[in-house]
Structure formats: structure tokens, C-alpha cells
Amino acid sequence: MTKNLCKSNLWVLLIVAGLVGLAGCAQGLNQIPPSGAVQPVAMTVTVCDSSEQGCSAATSFGLGSFRDLGVVVDWKNVPSGTHTQQIALVQPNGVVYQTVSHSFGVADGTLGAPAINDVIPVAGTFITQRSQTGEWTLEVSLDGQSVGMQKFQFTE
């Protein structure tokens, strides 16, 4: 009985963890399996109005006064070596709009926890000129391996 209960709880945890990983959130924590490291690589992604100080997390941005999209990816437990983070901005129709790659290094013998900041211009691009409103997705990968995503809205 106890054994079965534990098993059930484990399934619930796995499902919840999977849903978090799939759906993302304003500040979603996502993990990828360790590649030899004791601790799994994890990251939190935050999207914000880049003109605001500190990149306050938000999930909806009105295009009228919006300038640029700030993206902060906080990594944890990244093994030593050179790494490349890629964020892909995906349109509501599922087609990639733009990607931004960012290389960073982690010193030998350490687990890195860098915060990678990127700014994606929005004002004056076709996002504002053609009012590309709807649910956009920010997909994050590390060294070619998908890590997680963050959904947000552009509104009028």
C-alpha cells in the first residue's frame, strides 16, 4: 500500500514537472538532464519591457508604447566550457520570427550560473507596423538542446 502510494505521488510529481516544463510561465524554471554533472542544468527565463529597470517579469505587452523586448535567462549548474544559448521568437502562427544566439563561457572546475541578457527590437519593426498581436513564444535552447519556453502576449 505504502509502496503504491509513493509510486502514485511520483507519477503526480513527474506529470506536474512535465507540465511546468511544457507550458512555461512568466518566470519558468526548466531543467535539462545532466551531462556528467551532479546537478541538472536549469534556467529561468524572464521577458519584460526593456525600458523598465530590472526587467520586471510580465506576460502581456501593449504594442502602442512598447519599445523593445528584454529577455533574461538565469542559468544554474552549467558545466565548464563554452556554451551557446539560443532564443527563438516564434510568431502566433508557429513560424520562427527571429533567433538570437549568445555564447558564454564557464570556468574550468565550476558550475556556472550566468544571467544572459538580450534585447529584441520591437518598436518600428513589422511587429508594430503590422500589429502582429497574439500569443508569441520564446523558445530557449542551450548548445542545440531545447530547454524550455515562455509564452507572452502582444496586444494592441
Next chain:
Amino acid sequence: MQRSSPYLRRFATIFPRVLAAGSLVAFSYSPACAREKKTLTLTTSQTRGADAQLDASAQTTNFGTATSLNVAARSGTGQAARGVVQFDFSSYPNIAVKQADMSLTVTQGGNKNGSYEAHRVTNLWTESAVTWTNRVTGTAWTAVGGDYSATITSAVTINSGTTGTFTWGLTTDVQTWYSGTQNFGHLLLENPSNGNDPSGILFNSREAASNQPQLALTFLQQVSSLVATAGNGSVTLTWTNPTTLAGSTSLEGYAGVLILRQLDKPVSATSIPVDGTTYSACNTIGSNNDVVVFVSSSSATTFTDNGICSSLTNGHVYSYKVFAVDTAHFYSTECSTVVSGTGACAANASAIVPEVTAVPSATATSEAVWVFNTLAGSLSAPGVDPGASIVSGSNTLLFDVNPSTGTPVAPPVSLGGAVSSRPTLIDSADDSIAQNVAYVPAQDNFVYAVNTDTGALAWLVNPTGAPFVASAGIQAKAFSTSLYTLSQDLVVLGTHNGSTTSGNKFLALNGNTGATVWTFTGSLATPLDIVNSAPAIDYTHNAIWFTSRSNGGTSQPSLWKLDPNTGTVLFSAKLGASDYSPSLTTGSDVLFVSVSGGSLTAIDPVTGVTFGSVNPGDGGLHSSAAIASQNSPYTVVFNSNSKVWAYQFSCATNPCLAGGGTFTLLWGGIAINNPSAPFTFVGLSKVYVGGGDGKIHELDLTTGVDGKQRLLNTSATVGDVGIDVTLSYVMASASDGRIYAFAFPF
């Protein structure tokens, strides 16, 4: 004689020559071979090839011209020597890569056995400037010693003291370079078996007299000249089968083609016929359920779809993708060669397979002349050199397309950042750099000059450390008056540094070298916000006009006039923010300025005096004004939130200048869902507008009647159009990641 710009001059002087839409050409078939194998040798004559050494013990030394390159682990990773190698694929723009193996000739073995790893480089570098610390002049690698993927693409063990030729498998990386990933070559580093390896290996570079780096490439060519012709409930396709390239070794003979069809959306880039598998008509492939409508085991070059598998419904858009296939059933996809089973495929393994669309109808058929997949839906408008080149930036790649056929002229050019605007093209007869060139500002803070014949970078510079969103303008020396005192063309553009509303810059670069000629930084009295549109060149009065945002109101200038010789401000005005380029009449007697969400204002380009303005409502101005008349009254066409309008501006005197003039409505309120900037020019009787309804609309310039449309994709937004007046093609990017070209008038 007044010239507004070399590009517009060509538009105005070349009268459109209309070609019969969908005219068919009879193709003759030549015996051909399918999978081909060709060895590319990296030589110094290849403008898109490069190699160099990155050396931690000579961190600022460039080894771009060295004849041999060192790869060593002298005292751990901190004192390494690494090699970077980039092959030139420019002769192979229209292929599907099945295998790619790099061979290097080692002339000196290491002190210890070592694993020599090839990693994909992840940042742009240039052979003449790359060092251990810098990737291009003045710009450091993010991590010293090169930015590269942590994933080992391929590793080869070379024992101590061993020389000879060694081979690294690079297939997956090379495939992705054709299907959406930037190509910055590979980095070689040593991972010694134990301890350090002070000497490492030496391998011959492309500057060596012999045994230079080589890449053995196995591939299938794509079909070419794919044309669709719509009928009543039918679509006929024709194409040209490839013939073996000179110097290639044939592995199998061609067996024909496989054609996939999809209704009301494109065939998916992830719909991939599996190598080694035979298909029958009406099979479906991929999660998109793309339908196999034709499998040819002959030399056929035509197929008529009369509704095989399911009847064709008139009025709907049908997309077709044509795969070449060989006798071993290898398809022209970016999937690896395997002896049996499914080889690894790139993420968008059929993205570069030729495709086309057609709309069958009982009364009004239509078809795209060609369709080109740019792999991202940034809606960046194509730049056009009529009859010569179509260059489109999409995400971080630049595509050079043959405007007649829609086939790539060269493999994608990899840039360091995304391109948000239309590339500015000028041909060698008109420019001072003496090349056919595209000037491309990007979001990585760089401006690129790209040779449109080869895809090679003529130069690249990072002039301000701030990103660019808008297109550049060119002040061509050849078209300037004696008032212009500089000795070469100017490339002029403004920055988009969104973190400041007052610290942006507008600058002029030497068109030949990219060197900064002058920089305008604004001032306390005239602070400069972000610049989101291309400038206009006033050749008559020797001035550069551009617009900017203005800190959310009218407290800062948003219209600027600069002296091209010095960058001095000649005039500025606080009209309110503008994301749209100013438009100048052919005679430079009126400047039209669109204020975002506001009015269209007519201005005296000499004094800056406002002649008048008009606001049609519906959310105000949402585009630049397209000028369709040579002389007063000037017909100007623009859009508001959801409508297209045409006004006439009548001058009181000729030229206008001090005499001023007035606006009168010609036609207006033509409803188009989420319209793009209207496109027309002097001599054209039509106006072309991309819509949020997936169509390009053709409006009559005199009446505004939205008489005919061309359907691209019912679920796509269509971007700003471009026109090739030599071929009479109108083309536009769409949010489905493709450029569509149509013959005009519709």
C-alpha cells in the same frame, strides 16, 4: 535633372515589360545522375572560404595568411592553439547535402596522442582579423579562444608523431547550414589523452602550396525552373531535372521526382520522404499530412494535377513541393546517407526543396511565378535590383535569389544578427565600390556590405555599438551634384538603441570601406530618439532627410535634414514620432512626411516650411507615402489602420517650394485588413498592397478599385512588396516565412 536615388531612378526610367503569366517553356531532358560526390578544396581564390589559427600565446596575432595552422593543448585549455576553417559552398546553392567529410593534411604530429575535436563555430569571424581574442576587427569573441558549440561534431584521434590525411564527419552541421543555421565554419581543438601537448599538430591551410583542406560533399541537386499553371480544377507543374555538375562523381542515376501537395498552406519543411523508401500516389507524409500526388520513375518534366487523391477546389491555394529522387530512392532532403533505415535529418530537412503555389479557377486562375523559403517569418521586405538580384534578409540569414526563377544564386549568407528591413541594393555601374552590392544593417550592431554575385562580405563594421532596425540609404557619388564634395558613396543610417530616447546616432559610412565618415549624435537642444526607417536622399539640394521617434510626444524633433558632407543639422522639426521614411518628389520640391498615427505633412525641402497636412482618420498614418506622379498635382498613396487612401497635392507654383499647395482627396477608405505600405511609382497605373488576409491587392491608381488580388496563404500576413520592373514581377515576404513572386499587372 533631379535624381532621388539610383534605385528609384531605375524604377522611374525602366518601363514595365509585361510577361504572359504562366507561360510555359518546353524543357528538353538530358541524361542525369543523382547523388553526386564532389571534393571542395579550400583555396585562396574562394571569397567565402577562410581559415586561421587562434593562439593563446599570441593572443592578438592574426594567422589568416599562415600556410600551416597549429592545433595544440600546450598547458591546458588556457594555453591552446586552435584552428578555424570555413569552406566556400557558393558554387552549390541549390543542393541537398547527404554527407560532408572534412580532410586535413597533417604535416607535423603532436608530442602525445590526442583527440582532435571539430566544433561548430557560433559567431561570425573574418580571416583577416580573427585572433585568439577578437573575431573581427575591434570586436572580441564572447569567450577568448573562439565561440563554439560545446557539442563535438566529430573527433579524430591522432597518435603522437603521426602525419598524413585525417577526416572529420561534418554532415549534420553542413546540412543545417542549408536549412536555417548560420555557417561560421568549424573550430578544431586538441583534447590530449593525458597531460599537455606543447606542440600539437600542424595542418596545411588554404595558403599552402598543396594539400589544402578539403571537403568531400555528397549531395543531390534540386530541380530548377519550377513553374505552376493553374486551370479549372487543375494545376500543371513543369520543372527542369538537374544534370551532373562538372567534376562530380555520380553515385546513382536520377529516377525522377516526388511531388507533395497541400491545401491552403505550404507543404511543411518537416515533411520528409524517407531515403530508401518508395511512395505511391495518395500516401501522406509528415504531421502536416502532405499528400504524395506524383511519383515519377522517368525523365518526366511535367505533371498535371487534375485532382488526384482528392479533387481540387477552385479558389483555394495549392502548394506543391518537388523532390528530386534517384534510383536508390535518395530524396533531395537534408538527411544523411545511410546504408539502410532512416538517416539523421536536419530540423527543416525539406525547407530548400523547390515549391510553388497555384489557385485553380473556372474564370480567374492565378499562380505564383516562384516561391522561396527564407526559413523565418520576419516580414523583411525583399530588396530588388531589377532583372539582376533579389536579396532578402530573414532572421540572421541573407538570401540572394535569381529574380527570374526564384532559385538561390548562392547559399545563404550568415550574418551575426537579425535583419529587420529591406536590404539596399545598388549595382556596380552606379556605385563607387565597383561591385553589385547590398548594404544590410543588422541587430548585432553591424552593417554588412555583401557582394550580390557571390555572397562574399565586401566589408562589415560595428560603428556605434548600437543595433540597427531600419534600412540604410545610399548617397551615390555618381548621381550627386558638385555640392557633394566627398569622393565615394555614403551609406547613411540611424541606430535603434531602445534604452535611450535621446542618445541615438545617425551616421555616414564610406561605401567602399565601411569607415565612419561622420556621426550625428544629436544635442541637448536636438536629442535623437530611435530611428526606424530609411532616409531619403535629396540630390538636388544635397541633403539627407530622415525621421525618428521623439520620446513619446512632440518635445523632441522627429524630422531631420543633414548635410551629407559633414553631418551638420540643416533643419529639424517636432512633428511627432515617425517610423516611416520621408518621401521626396522627383523634382525635390515637396517632401511628404508620415507621422505615426498622425498626419501626412507636406514640407518645403529647402526651408522646412509646412505646406499643409492631412489626416484621413482610421487611426492616422500607418505608412510612408508612395508618390505616383512626376509633377504637380502629386498623387500620394498611403494607408491608415485598415484602409488605403490617395490624395492629390496641388502646388500653387511650379515648382512648389515657396508657393506651397493643398491636399484634396482622390479616393480613399479602401478597406484592406492590416495593410502593408502601398507600393507604386511614377509611370505605374496600379498600387500594390500586402494584406493581413494573405493576399497582395492590386488597386487602380485612378479610382482605388481593389480589382484583383493574388492569394499567397490564407493564414499569413503579407509584408511590404517589392517590384522588379524588368521582369514585371511583384513580390512580398509573408509571415509563413516565404517570398512569393507574381507577374503583374494581375
